[in-house]
Amino acid sequence: MNYGLEFELLYPKEDAGGAAEVRRLLRASNLDVEPDIQFFVVARKERRIVACAGLAGDVVKCVAIAAECRGTSLSLKLMNEVQQVASIERGHNHLFLYTKPENAVLFEGCGFHQVVSVLGSACLMENTPVGIRDYCDMLAAFRQPGERIGGIVVNANPFTLGHRHLVQQALGACDWLHVFVVSEDASAISYADRLDLVRAGLAGLDRVTVHAGSRYLVSKATFPSYFLKDAKVVEACSTALDLLIFRRYISPALGITHRFVGNEPFCAVTRKYNRDMHEWLEHASEEGPALRVVEIPRLEVGGIPVSASRVRQLLGEGDFEMMAHLVPATTLALMRAKYAGRARARTFRRETRIIEVK
Amino acid sequence: MGRLRRSMLFIPGSNAAMLSTAFVYRPDSILFDLEDAVALREKDSARLLVYHALRLPAYQSIEKVVRINPLDTPFGNKDLEAAVRGGADIIRLPKTDCAADVQRLEVEVERIEQACGREAGSTRLMAAIESASGVVNALAIATSSPRMDSIALAGFDYVVDMQTQRGDGIELFYARCSVLHAARFAKIDAFDVVFPDVNDDEGFLKEVALIKRLGFNGKSLINPRQIELLHNAFAPTxxxxxxxxxxxxxxxxxxxxxxxxxxxxxxxxxxxxxxxxxxxxxxxxxxxxxx
Amino acid sequence: MEITKEAICGTLESNDLLVKVAPRNELEVVISSEVMRQFGVRIREVVEETLLQMGVTRGQVVIEDKGALDCAIRARVQAAVLRGCECDELNWGVL
CATH class of the missing domain: 1.10.287 (Helix Hairpins)
Structure with a gap:
């Protein structure tokens, strides 16, 4: 018996009436429709929406239940439906979910397990008890001996001489260096190409492991605001989850003692991320051994710091002659062959954002 | 005098909780549904749930019916394998329009009985009549096979086929009489339709009084709460x-x-x-x- | 049988269980249950026996149990494995 409950999918962009109803339901729980949600799973009782859960790729968010239906097993039925729909119709078996720490218990009853939690602000959960553990087991196979083990996370959109400079500087300060490439395919340059360019750009350097990225590292699951193009406000908690995962799981798996980062003159989001690194990685807490965060000054060419955003700007302008000074030959060749003229629109939007937040 | 068959309780084949506990309601027969109560994406899983539930010791003393999907769907034959091998007493075939539908089913049942070592002929058949064609052919259907055990009228699709809708019962009158006569002629049992509104006890009891009077053995039910109402109504004064x-x-x-x-x-x-x-x-x- | 893709089966409702399978080089069964203390050993037994019957020797099987009976555990594990093996034809002999 389903007691007159019906589940259906609601696409907010195609169903204005339904979207307004969902918005009202979310408002009652102090939530709003987030722009990256592709669809909602909604529960209707006598045609009225009494519960909703949004899906943005593999991330569940904007979960709300009408006040009069709380305390029933509706949340369980809703989250069950979300997992079925995501798996069977979208192929997402591994889901992430954000919630307030005080609601974590509710979702634990629905098959979700806590990954990390920031007291008083946010909690990241996944619908498997062994997701992060499996990832750490996989990483542990790449462990290297040494007292000082470094870690760098790069988006490399695309890989520049600046990235190579950062890696070389870091190598001078540690025994082995693990480089992670952000795997979220939300950048101008595809992930496959970015990873190839990092590998090619670092070829010939000893004591470096280049890792494919994962959902646990600067992804839409761990750090959604990084990818929201119109994010004007970067919430404090949004970097914390990502950094705490690095500290509690990734660093211990590989024995990382130092996190290296290029200082950030342009992008406010990245600059904030760098600042937060000191806070969440270095300071004492129960989240695992502390790391040292080392900021390395950017490589400058002609008095201007080298940055991937500058390279994308040149790509938009078609100025490969100037680009040749900022990137290795492998990056230049690919930009010319594959991306010439293609990055214009995206580059423009990205630049707009940088100006806004300055 | 065969066993009583007043109540046939429908249990969605995909609902693990109800499958594991429905025997506590003590209906005369229990029907594990693989057809309309099961969403397309759950057909495979429900089939296995029903297969294992059929073998539960708690169900051994109760009559077990499995409603399979029609044989012309991708699910029908697989459902039948699960039901016959699992030990269903009766297979309920939905949307039976003519005697040939039952005979096609009979061939498959025989094949499976042989393959799994089940006693030949031990699986009985119930034809659900849900169309004008089924009602017109009721007699041929009722006498189509020695395995025939009962006929069930299903109202939902039938009224659509008849271009009408459920009302005070007059819309089902011919079908009820026709199906019932066919069943009595063939000396098999007859089950009446599901009563759609689980909250309308008064309407339910009125319908039960009518079908009891007409001579039906019993009724298909979708809510366990209706079992006692039905049994009491069927009890003699x-x-x-x-x-x-x-x-x-x-x-x-x-x-x-x-x-x-x-x-x-x-x-x-x-x-x-x-x-x-x-x-x-x-x-x-x-x-x-x-x- | 070889689990070749991730698959999910079942629900988190009371008396049911959710089963997730994924390809792995070794066999691993992970169980969480509301009745772990009383029935954890039994649940594992049923799951492992079911996998053995189906000839599954590799893969990850994650179970979230909500107090399901053995028959539901068998059915959900079997259905999840069949989905994960992209197999549509049942060999009733091994069930």
Whole structure:
């Protein structure tokens, strides 16, 4: 018996009436429709929406239940439906979910397990008890001996001489260096190409492991605001989850003692991320051994710091002659062959954002 | 006198909780549904749930029916494998339009019985009639196979086919009578439609009174709560029971004394009257056992 | 049988269980249950026996149990494995 409950999918962009109803339901729980949600799973009782859960790729968010239906097993039925729909119709078996720490218990009853939690602000959960553990087991196979083990996370959109400079500087300060490439395919340059360019750009350097990225590292699951193009406000908690995962799981798996980062003159989001690194990685807490965060000054060419955003700007302008000074030959060749003229629109939007937040 | 078949409770085949506990409601028969109650994406999983539920010890003393998907769907034959191998007493075939539908099913059932070592002929069949064609062919369907056990009328699709809708029952009158006559002619049982509104007890009881009067054995149910209502409505009155007891006693006395004729209060009692009295006592049993 | 893709089966409702399978080089069964203390050992037994019957020797099987009976555990594990093996034809002999 389903007691007159019906589940259906609601696409907010195609169903204005339904979207307004969902918005009202979310408002009652102090939530709003987030722009990256592709669809909602909604529960209707006598045609009225009494519960909703949004899906943005593999991330569940904007979960709300009408006040009069709380305390029933509706949340369980809703989250069950979300997992079925995501798996069977979208192929997402591994889901992430954000919630307030005080609601974590509710979702634990629905098959979700806590990954990390920031007291008083946010909690990241996944619908498997062994997701992060499996990832750490996989990483542990790449462990290297040494007292000082470094870690760098790069988006490399695309890989520049600046990235190579950062890696070389870091190598001078540690025994082995693990480089992670952000795997979220939300950048101008595809992930496959970015990873190839990092590998090619670092070829010939000893004591470096280049890792494919994962959902646990600067992804839409761990750090959604990084990818929201119109994010004007970067919430404090949004970097914390990502950094705490690095500290509690990734660093211990590989024995990382130092996190290296290029200082950030342009992008406010990245600059904030760098600042937060000191806070969440270095300071004492129960989240695992502390790391040292080392900021390395950017490589400058002609008095201007080298940055991937500058390279994308040149790509938009078609100025490969100037680009040749900022990137290795492998990056230049690919930009010319594959991306010439293609990055214009995206580059423009990205630049707009940088100006806004300055 | 076969066993009582007043209530046939539908259990969605995809609902693990209900499959594991439905025997506590003590319906006369239990129907594990693989058809309309199961979403497309759950067909495979429900089939296995039902297969294992059929084998539960708790269900061994209860009559088990499995409603399979029609054989012309990708699910029908697989459902049948699960049901026959799992030990279903009866296969309910939905959307039976003609005798050939039953005969196609019969061939498959026979094949599976042989393959899994189940006694040949032990799987009985129930045809669900859900269309004008089924109603018109009811007699041919009822007599289509020695495995035929019962006919069930299904109202939802039937009224659509008839271009009408559910109302006070007049819309089902011809179908009920037609199906019932076919069943009685073939000496098999007849089940009435599901009553759609689980909250309308008054309407339910009115419909039960009607189908009891017409002569149906029982009714398909979707809510366990309706079982007791139905059983009580089917229970004979105290006066009917007392009268039946007197008739049966007289019949037993006549048999003991080797008399060929049963008489009560100086009047002769015909054999069909004795049979009817036995049926009434059978119907009365569970009601008394409960109180 | 070889689990070749991730698959999910079942629900988190009371008396049911959710089963997730994924390809792995070794066999691993992970169980969480509301009745772990009383029935954890039994649940594992049923799951492992079911996998053995189906000839599954590799893969990850994650179970979230909500107090399901053995018959539901068998059915959900079997259905999840069949989905994960992209197998549509049942070999009733091994069930």
């Amino acid at each position: 105290e006066e009917e029971v007392r009268r039946a007891e007197r008739i049966v006693e007289a019949a037993e006395k006549a048999e003991r004394e080797g008399l060929g004729v049963v008489s009560l209060n100086g009047r002769m009692v015909d054999a069909p009257v004795v049979l009817n009295a036995q049926r009434i006592l059978e119907l009365a049993k569970p009601a008394y056992a409960r109180s």
